[in-house]
Amino acid sequence: MQAQKMVNRPGPIWADLEKPDYMVESERFVPVYVTKNRRERNQGLLYCASTPGIVWITKCNGIHTIAMRFTIDVAYLDRHHRxxxxxxxxxxxxxxxxxxxxxxxxxxPGTFGELGLKPGAIFAAKPAGEPESEKGKAALSGAVKATGVGSVEPDSEGKR
Known part of the structure:
Protein backbone atom coordinates (compact mmCIF):
# COMPACT_ATOMS: atom_id res chain seq x y z
CA MET A 1 0.00 0.00 0.00
CA GLN A 2 1.40 3.35 -1.03
CA ALA A 3 1.64 6.08 1.61
CA GLN A 4 0.20 9.50 0.81
CA LYS A 5 2.56 12.45 0.60
CA MET A 6 2.32 15.37 2.99
CA VAL A 7 0.93 18.47 1.31
CA ASN A 8 1.19 22.12 2.26
CA ARG A 9 -2.54 22.66 1.96
CA PRO A 10 -4.11 24.64 4.82
CA GLY A 11 -6.90 22.28 5.72
CA PRO A 12 -8.18 18.78 5.16
CA ILE A 13 -7.37 17.52 1.68
CA TRP A 14 -10.89 16.04 1.39
CA ALA A 15 -12.70 19.33 2.19
CA ASP A 16 -13.79 22.08 -0.18
CA LEU A 17 -12.12 25.01 1.60
CA GLU A 18 -14.17 27.54 -0.38
CA LYS A 19 -17.46 26.08 0.88
CA PRO A 20 -17.42 25.04 4.53
CA ASP A 21 -20.43 23.10 5.80
CA TYR A 22 -21.08 25.55 8.67
CA MET A 23 -19.60 28.65 10.30
CA VAL A 24 -19.18 29.58 13.96
CA GLU A 25 -19.88 33.27 14.59
CA SER A 26 -18.13 35.06 17.45
CA GLU A 27 -15.39 37.71 17.31
CA ARG A 28 -14.42 36.19 13.97
CA PHE A 29 -15.92 33.60 11.66
CA VAL A 30 -14.57 30.06 11.91
CA PRO A 31 -15.47 27.55 9.16
CA VAL A 32 -16.59 24.04 10.12
CA TYR A 33 -15.93 21.09 7.80
CA VAL A 34 -17.96 17.91 8.43
CA THR A 35 -16.70 14.46 7.46
CA LYS A 36 -19.18 12.71 5.20
CA ASN A 37 -17.82 9.18 4.83
CA ARG A 38 -15.43 6.65 6.33
CA ARG A 39 -12.44 7.76 4.26
CA GLU A 40 -12.82 11.37 5.42
CA ARG A 41 -13.30 10.28 9.05
CA ASN A 42 -10.18 8.11 8.95
CA GLN A 43 -8.12 10.87 7.34
CA GLY A 44 -9.28 13.82 9.46
CA LEU A 45 -6.49 16.41 9.44
CA LEU A 46 -3.71 14.06 8.34
CA TYR A 47 -1.61 15.17 5.35
CA CYS A 48 -2.32 18.88 5.78
CA ALA A 49 -0.11 21.71 7.03
CA SER A 50 -2.71 23.34 9.31
CA THR A 51 -6.44 23.85 9.63
CA PRO A 52 -8.25 27.11 8.91
CA GLY A 53 -11.19 26.13 11.09
CA ILE A 54 -12.91 23.24 12.84
CA VAL A 55 -13.20 19.69 11.53
CA TRP A 56 -16.23 17.77 12.81
CA ILE A 57 -15.50 14.03 12.70
CA THR A 58 -18.77 12.14 12.97
CA LYS A 59 -19.19 8.59 14.26
CA CYS A 60 -15.93 8.85 16.22
CA ASN A 61 -15.02 8.62 19.92
CA GLY A 62 -11.20 8.73 19.82
CA ILE A 63 -8.44 10.29 17.75
CA HIS A 64 -4.67 10.23 17.29
CA THR A 65 -2.17 12.81 16.08
CA ILE A 66 0.39 10.39 14.63
CA ALA A 67 1.88 11.85 11.40
CA MET A 68 0.36 15.28 12.10
CA ARG A 69 2.58 18.35 11.99
CA PHE A 70 0.75 20.61 14.44
CA THR A 71 -0.96 20.65 17.84
CA ILE A 72 -4.76 20.49 17.91
CA ASP A 73 -7.56 20.97 20.40
CA VAL A 74 -10.12 18.15 20.46
CA ALA A 75 -13.64 18.41 21.83
CA TYR A 76 -15.49 15.17 22.45
CA LEU A 77 -19.27 15.42 21.82
CA ASP A 78 -22.04 13.10 22.99
CA ARG A 79 -24.95 12.11 20.76
CA HIS A 80 -26.79 15.33 21.70
CA HIS A 81 -23.72 17.43 20.66
CA ARG A 82 -22.96 18.35 24.27
CA PRO A 109 -5.23 25.34 19.87
CA GLY A 110 -7.29 27.99 21.65
CA THR A 111 -10.16 28.00 19.14
CA PHE A 112 -12.74 26.53 21.52
CA GLY A 113 -11.84 29.00 24.27
CA GLU A 114 -12.08 31.85 21.76
CA LEU A 115 -15.57 30.71 20.77
CA GLY A 116 -16.70 30.27 24.37
CA LEU A 117 -17.13 26.51 23.98
CA LYS A 118 -16.50 24.55 27.18
CA PRO A 119 -17.55 21.22 28.68
CA GLY A 120 -21.31 21.20 29.17
CA ALA A 121 -22.03 23.58 26.26
CA ILE A 122 -23.92 22.32 23.23
CA PHE A 123 -22.34 22.57 19.79
CA ALA A 124 -25.44 23.41 17.72
CA ALA A 125 -25.39 23.16 13.92
CA LYS A 126 -27.85 24.81 11.58
CA PRO A 127 -28.06 24.46 7.81
CA ALA A 128 -25.77 26.76 5.86
CA GLY A 129 -27.27 30.11 4.89
CA GLU A 130 -26.85 33.83 5.27
CA PRO A 131 -25.73 35.22 8.67
CA GLU A 132 -28.31 37.28 10.54
CA SER A 133 -25.98 39.92 11.99
CA GLU A 134 -24.65 42.86 9.99
CA LYS A 135 -21.12 41.96 11.12
CA GLY A 136 -21.63 38.47 9.74
CA LYS A 137 -22.98 39.73 6.43
CA ALA A 138 -19.99 42.05 6.04
CA ALA A 139 -17.51 39.27 6.86
CA LEU A 140 -19.00 36.89 4.34
CA SER A 141 -19.75 39.25 1.47
CA GLY A 142 -18.12 37.78 -1.60
CA ALA A 143 -16.54 34.98 0.43
CA VAL A 144 -17.82 31.68 1.78
CA LYS A 145 -21.58 31.85 2.48
CA ALA A 146 -22.48 29.64 5.42
CA THR A 147 -23.44 30.15 9.03
CA GLY A 148 -25.00 28.68 12.06
CA VAL A 149 -22.82 26.69 14.44
CA GLY A 150 -22.30 28.05 17.91
CA SER A 151 -22.56 27.33 21.57
CA VAL A 152 -25.68 27.31 23.67
CA GLU A 153 -25.57 26.94 27.41
CA PRO A 154 -27.12 23.65 28.52
CA ASP A 155 -29.58 25.46 30.83
CA SER A 156 -31.06 27.58 28.02
CA GLU A 157 -34.78 27.33 27.41
CA GLY A 158 -34.46 26.95 23.64
CA LYS A 159 -34.82 23.33 22.61
CA ARG A 160 -33.05 21.89 19.58
Missing part, protein backbone atom coordinates in the same frame (compact mmCIF):
# COMPACT_ATOMS: atom_id res chain seq x y z
CA UNK A 83 -19.23 18.87 24.84
CA UNK A 84 -17.96 16.20 27.23
CA UNK A 85 -14.29 17.20 27.35
CA UNK A 86 -11.75 19.41 25.58
CA UNK A 87 -8.15 18.17 25.31
CA UNK A 88 -5.04 19.55 23.58
CA UNK A 89 -2.94 16.97 21.72
CA UNK A 90 0.58 17.60 20.38
CA UNK A 91 1.73 15.63 17.30
CA UNK A 92 2.44 11.93 17.80
CA UNK A 93 -0.11 11.20 20.53
CA UNK A 94 -2.93 8.67 20.83
CA UNK A 95 -5.96 9.85 22.78
CA UNK A 96 -7.93 7.40 24.86
CA UNK A 97 -11.44 6.84 23.54
CA UNK A 98 -14.34 8.49 25.34
CA UNK A 99 -17.06 5.85 25.27
CA UNK A 100 -19.89 8.38 25.76
CA UNK A 101 -18.65 10.39 22.77
CA UNK A 102 -20.25 9.98 19.34
CA UNK A 103 -18.24 12.62 17.45
CA UNK A 104 -15.23 14.89 17.89
CA UNK A 105 -14.26 18.40 16.86
CA UNK A 106 -10.65 19.13 15.88
CA UNK A 107 -9.40 22.73 15.80
CA UNK A 108 -6.25 24.83 16.21
Missing amino acids: ILEIVTYPPGRIGRPRFRASSVLEAP
Whole structure:
Protein backbone atom coordinates (compact mmCIF):
# COMPACT_ATOMS: atom_id res chain seq x y z
CA MET A 1 0.00 0.00 0.00
CA GLN A 2 1.40 3.35 -1.03
CA ALA A 3 1.64 6.08 1.61
CA GLN A 4 0.20 9.50 0.81
CA LYS A 5 2.56 12.45 0.60
CA MET A 6 2.32 15.37 2.99
CA VAL A 7 0.93 18.47 1.31
CA ASN A 8 1.19 22.12 2.26
CA ARG A 9 -2.54 22.66 1.96
CA PRO A 10 -4.11 24.64 4.82
CA GLY A 11 -6.90 22.28 5.72
CA PRO A 12 -8.18 18.78 5.16
CA ILE A 13 -7.37 17.52 1.68
CA TRP A 14 -10.89 16.04 1.39
CA ALA A 15 -12.70 19.33 2.19
CA ASP A 16 -13.79 22.08 -0.18
CA LEU A 17 -12.12 25.01 1.60
CA GLU A 18 -14.17 27.54 -0.38
CA LYS A 19 -17.46 26.08 0.88
CA PRO A 20 -17.42 25.04 4.53
CA ASP A 21 -20.43 23.10 5.80
CA TYR A 22 -21.08 25.55 8.67
CA MET A 23 -19.60 28.65 10.30
CA VAL A 24 -19.18 29.58 13.96
CA GLU A 25 -19.88 33.27 14.59
CA SER A 26 -18.13 35.06 17.45
CA GLU A 27 -15.39 37.71 17.31
CA ARG A 28 -14.42 36.19 13.97
CA PHE A 29 -15.92 33.60 11.66
CA VAL A 30 -14.57 30.06 11.91
CA PRO A 31 -15.47 27.55 9.16
CA VAL A 32 -16.59 24.04 10.12
CA TYR A 33 -15.93 21.09 7.80
CA VAL A 34 -17.96 17.91 8.43
CA THR A 35 -16.70 14.46 7.46
CA LYS A 36 -19.18 12.71 5.20
CA ASN A 37 -17.82 9.18 4.83
CA ARG A 38 -15.43 6.65 6.33
CA ARG A 39 -12.44 7.76 4.26
CA GLU A 40 -12.82 11.37 5.42
CA ARG A 41 -13.30 10.28 9.05
CA ASN A 42 -10.18 8.11 8.95
CA GLN A 43 -8.12 10.87 7.34
CA GLY A 44 -9.28 13.82 9.46
CA LEU A 45 -6.49 16.41 9.44
CA LEU A 46 -3.71 14.06 8.34
CA TYR A 47 -1.61 15.17 5.35
CA CYS A 48 -2.32 18.88 5.78
CA ALA A 49 -0.11 21.71 7.03
CA SER A 50 -2.71 23.34 9.31
CA THR A 51 -6.44 23.85 9.63
CA PRO A 52 -8.25 27.11 8.91
CA GLY A 53 -11.19 26.13 11.09
CA ILE A 54 -12.91 23.24 12.84
CA VAL A 55 -13.20 19.69 11.53
CA TRP A 56 -16.23 17.77 12.81
CA ILE A 57 -15.50 14.03 12.70
CA THR A 58 -18.77 12.14 12.97
CA LYS A 59 -19.19 8.59 14.26
CA CYS A 60 -15.93 8.85 16.22
CA ASN A 61 -15.02 8.62 19.92
CA GLY A 62 -11.20 8.73 19.82
CA ILE A 63 -8.44 10.29 17.75
CA HIS A 64 -4.67 10.23 17.29
CA THR A 65 -2.17 12.81 16.08
CA ILE A 66 0.39 10.39 14.63
CA ALA A 67 1.88 11.85 11.40
CA MET A 68 0.36 15.28 12.10
CA ARG A 69 2.58 18.35 11.99
CA PHE A 70 0.75 20.61 14.44
CA THR A 71 -0.96 20.65 17.84
CA ILE A 72 -4.76 20.49 17.91
CA ASP A 73 -7.56 20.97 20.40
CA VAL A 74 -10.12 18.15 20.46
CA ALA A 75 -13.64 18.41 21.83
CA TYR A 76 -15.49 15.17 22.45
CA LEU A 77 -19.27 15.42 21.82
CA ASP A 78 -22.04 13.10 22.99
CA ARG A 79 -24.95 12.11 20.76
CA HIS A 80 -26.79 15.33 21.70
CA HIS A 81 -23.72 17.43 20.66
CA ARG A 82 -22.96 18.35 24.27
CA ILE A 83 -19.23 18.87 24.84
CA LEU A 84 -17.96 16.20 27.23
CA GLU A 85 -14.29 17.20 27.35
CA ILE A 86 -11.75 19.41 25.58
CA VAL A 87 -8.15 18.17 25.31
CA THR A 88 -5.04 19.55 23.58
CA TYR A 89 -2.94 16.97 21.72
CA PRO A 90 0.58 17.60 20.38
CA PRO A 91 1.73 15.63 17.30
CA GLY A 92 2.44 11.93 17.80
CA ARG A 93 -0.11 11.20 20.53
CA ILE A 94 -2.93 8.67 20.83
CA GLY A 95 -5.96 9.85 22.78
CA ARG A 96 -7.93 7.40 24.86
CA PRO A 97 -11.44 6.84 23.54
CA ARG A 98 -14.34 8.49 25.34
CA PHE A 99 -17.06 5.85 25.27
CA ARG A 100 -19.89 8.38 25.76
CA ALA A 101 -18.65 10.39 22.77
CA SER A 102 -20.25 9.98 19.34
CA SER A 103 -18.24 12.62 17.45
CA VAL A 104 -15.23 14.89 17.89
CA LEU A 105 -14.26 18.40 16.86
CA GLU A 106 -10.65 19.13 15.88
CA ALA A 107 -9.40 22.73 15.80
CA PRO A 108 -6.25 24.83 16.21
CA PRO A 109 -5.23 25.34 19.87
CA GLY A 110 -7.29 27.99 21.65
CA THR A 111 -10.16 28.00 19.14
CA PHE A 112 -12.74 26.53 21.52
CA GLY A 113 -11.84 29.00 24.27
CA GLU A 114 -12.08 31.85 21.76
CA LEU A 115 -15.57 30.71 20.77
CA GLY A 116 -16.70 30.27 24.37
CA LEU A 117 -17.13 26.51 23.98
CA LYS A 118 -16.50 24.55 27.18
CA PRO A 119 -17.55 21.22 28.68
CA GLY A 120 -21.31 21.20 29.17
CA ALA A 121 -22.03 23.58 26.26
CA ILE A 122 -23.92 22.32 23.23
CA PHE A 123 -22.34 22.57 19.79
CA ALA A 124 -25.44 23.41 17.72
CA ALA A 125 -25.39 23.16 13.92
CA LYS A 126 -27.85 24.81 11.58
CA PRO A 127 -28.06 24.46 7.81
CA ALA A 128 -25.77 26.76 5.86
CA GLY A 129 -27.27 30.11 4.89
CA GLU A 130 -26.85 33.83 5.27
CA PRO A 131 -25.73 35.22 8.67
CA GLU A 132 -28.31 37.28 10.54
CA SER A 133 -25.98 39.92 11.99
CA GLU A 134 -24.65 42.86 9.99
CA LYS A 135 -21.12 41.96 11.12
CA GLY A 136 -21.63 38.47 9.74
CA LYS A 137 -22.98 39.73 6.43
CA ALA A 138 -19.99 42.05 6.04
CA ALA A 139 -17.51 39.27 6.86
CA LEU A 140 -19.00 36.89 4.34
CA SER A 141 -19.75 39.25 1.47
CA GLY A 142 -18.12 37.78 -1.60
CA ALA A 143 -16.54 34.98 0.43
CA VAL A 144 -17.82 31.68 1.78
CA LYS A 145 -21.58 31.85 2.48
CA ALA A 146 -22.48 29.64 5.42
CA THR A 147 -23.44 30.15 9.03
CA GLY A 148 -25.00 28.68 12.06
CA VAL A 149 -22.82 26.69 14.44
CA GLY A 150 -22.30 28.05 17.91
CA SER A 151 -22.56 27.33 21.57
CA VAL A 152 -25.68 27.31 23.67
CA GLU A 153 -25.57 26.94 27.41
CA PRO A 154 -27.12 23.65 28.52
CA ASP A 155 -29.58 25.46 30.83
CA SER A 156 -31.06 27.58 28.02
CA GLU A 157 -34.78 27.33 27.41
CA GLY A 158 -34.46 26.95 23.64
CA LYS A 159 -34.82 23.33 22.61
CA ARG A 160 -33.05 21.89 19.58
